[in-house]
Amino acid sequence: MVLGLATAAPLLAQGEQSTAPYAYRQLDDPAKEEKAQALMETLRCLQCQGQSIADSDAPIAGSMRSLVRERIEAGEDPEAIRSWLMERYGDYVSYAPRITGLTWPLFAVPAVLLLLAFLLLRRLFTGSAKPGEGA
Structure with a gap:
């Protein structure tokens, strides 16, 4: 059964x-x-x-x-x-996803990190070769 x-x-x-x-x-x-x-x-x-x-x-x-x-x-x-x-x-x-008061940092932080990396690399490359210095 x-x-x-x-x-x-x-x-x-x-x-x-x-x-x-x-x-x-x-x-x-x-x-x-x-x-x-x-x-x-x-x-x-x-x-x-x-x-x-x-x-x-x-x-x-x-x-x-x-x-x-x-x-x-x-x-x-x-x-x-x-x-x-x-x-x-x-x-x-x-x-x-929607951008809200809680989620906006998820979108903003990568942009800020990219901007920071760009500024650091720019400073590194433009600051190392000063005019008038020879190799």
Whole structure:
């Protein structure tokens, strides 16, 4: 009896219908599908981390693809969808993070370090060869 239940469970699970109807199905309108695809390529899969939801086969990526397509189909703006997903999952979900009061140093520090390196190298190269000194 227990063995029968154990073998029947996978068969029942395979028969269940997906809750994400647009996970692997494209929208009928090519223009809307293009918008959805462009947005999906800028959103990170939360499970795979290195892939966009457009490329990932993870279940959560399928659900996110379906959400994006459903909202695009309903006429929602892609940036509004991105903002909604970032509110829901955090800034990490987007490959294009927002500059906020907490994140601006992440963008400013590399620029400051490059400027500092440029000034130090310039000083090093222009200050070592003084006019009138021979080799």
